[in-house]
Amino acid sequence: MSIASWVERDERVVWHGFTQMSCYNASTPVIVEKGDGNYLVDVEGKRYLDAISSLWVMTVGHNDPDLNQAAAEQMQKISHSTLLGNGNVAPIELAEALAPRVPVPDPHFLFASDGAAAVEQAIKIAFQYWHNRGVTTRDTYLALGEAYHGDTVGSLSVGAGGFGTSMFDPLRFPVMRTPGYNTDNWAELATKALEENHNRLAAVVLEPLVQGAAGILVCDPLDVSQVAAAAQELDIPVICDEVATGFGRTGTLFASQQCGIAPDIMCLGKGITGGYAPLSATAAAPHVYETFLGPDLGERTFYHGHSYSGNALACAIASRHLQILDERRILDNVQTAAAALAAALAPVEAHHGVKAVRRRGLMAGVELDPPPGAELWGRMVCANAVERGVLLRAIGDVVIIVAPLSVTPGEVEMIGHTLACAIDAVAGR
Ligand SMILES: Cc1ncc(COP(=O)(O)O)c(C=O)c1O
Incomplete structure (x- = not known):
């Protein structure tokens, strides 16, 4: 069954928290069927790196x-x-x-x-x-x-x-x-x-x-x-x-x-x-x-x-x-990955569309800097990143990254690169 039919079924019976249901369909939600380590897999088989750890809960990977x-x-x-x-x-x-x-x-x-x-x-x-x-x-x-x-x-x-x-x-x-x-x-x-x-x-x-x-x-x-x-x-x-x-x-x-x-x-x-x-x-x-x-x-x-x-x-x-x-010495991985995340976010921090990057360990907030009157930058950047296969969610104009504790150096790079591309797409290069 296609994503579109799943979304239709979804909005007919499920009420999603912190979500305006009148435009739920238009926001092209991801409909997850299964998890595979640090990735979510949707009903059409597309994979998304779960860079918000499913609202900050997942640690060592899905379906472990x-x-x-x-x-x-x-x-x-x-x-x-x-x-x-x-x-x-x-x-x-x-x-x-x-x-x-x-x-x-x-x-x-x-x-x-x-x-x-x-x-x-x-x-x-x-x-x-x-x-x-x-x-x-x-x-x-x-x-x-x-x-x-x-x-x-x-x-x-x-x-x-x-x-x-x-x-x-x-x-x-x-x-x-x-x-x-x-x-x-x-x-x-x-x-x-x-x-x-x-x-x-x-x-x-x-x-x-x-x-x-x-x-x-x-x-x-x-x-x-x-x-x-x-x-x-x-x-x-x-x-x-x-x-x-x-x-x-x-x-x-x-x-x-x-x-x-x-x-x-x-x-x-x-x-x-x-x-x-x-x-x-x-x-x-x-x-x-x-x-x-x-x-x-x-x-x-x-x-x-x-x-x-x-x-x-x-x-x-x-x-x-x-x-x-x-x-699995997970906290050692957090230390290494946190340093990698700092490096991966350095180019993002330098972007003209970004006001500040704040970080502790594997929690990071990338505060965007929309011009007066511009709306929903946070939402638009995350939607763009999701299209590129990295699941992100913003709080207002702060894009939140809460990476899995088991994130690999390659995945950290992917998060940084994807976010930079998404900000380019919304804020201009
Ligand atoms: C610091 C803090 N306390 C409490 C909560 C609420 O937790 P829950 O969503 O599991 O009710 C959250 C959720 O984000 C949180 O960040």
């Missing part, structure tokens, strides 16, 4: 034989049983494997399915943590300008807005906000706000090192450590949202490690299963977790949970994925 085997083996046992009140081997094994690897000391993991849910859990945990300590005045959060933490109402509230979500502003609960990583002295301003408002703050929420959805805004790791240290000295829990930066994307397993910080609460998602299955987790340090201990069904219990929390199939895949990161 080892991850496939882990999934198949787990399915022979069980795919899911509830973690509400009972346990399951797969999430226990995953939590044991994650515990020594995350920067939260001696953590407990509360599992969910999406990044936004992990953030939602984190902010509720921080809120109840203070109630458990008998403090009811800590009723707000410090969050940063440009922040993005997901699309549920709580995660939208700590997020800074934008992306066409302003109509939901009346639903957002108010938080304190200081500027994000595009402001030079953001850390100083955040530290000042922490000092001035510490009696009211349930937590501070940070995306360490990279504000991804803001267009890959990057910061000095020392600034993150300064803010985290100030918060922790003032007894304000630090929530690190590593949904995007976690699992190797910035060059270390977690970005918090480059910042030298130990968050009190941490959000994991996206790459946790290598892009195989929806799974996320909120990790809590002992001083947080232990305040929740009390009498059975008492008020210290965390009354929150999802049907698919700790899905066994996803957890088994995530455990195998952690082993693969070591077995």
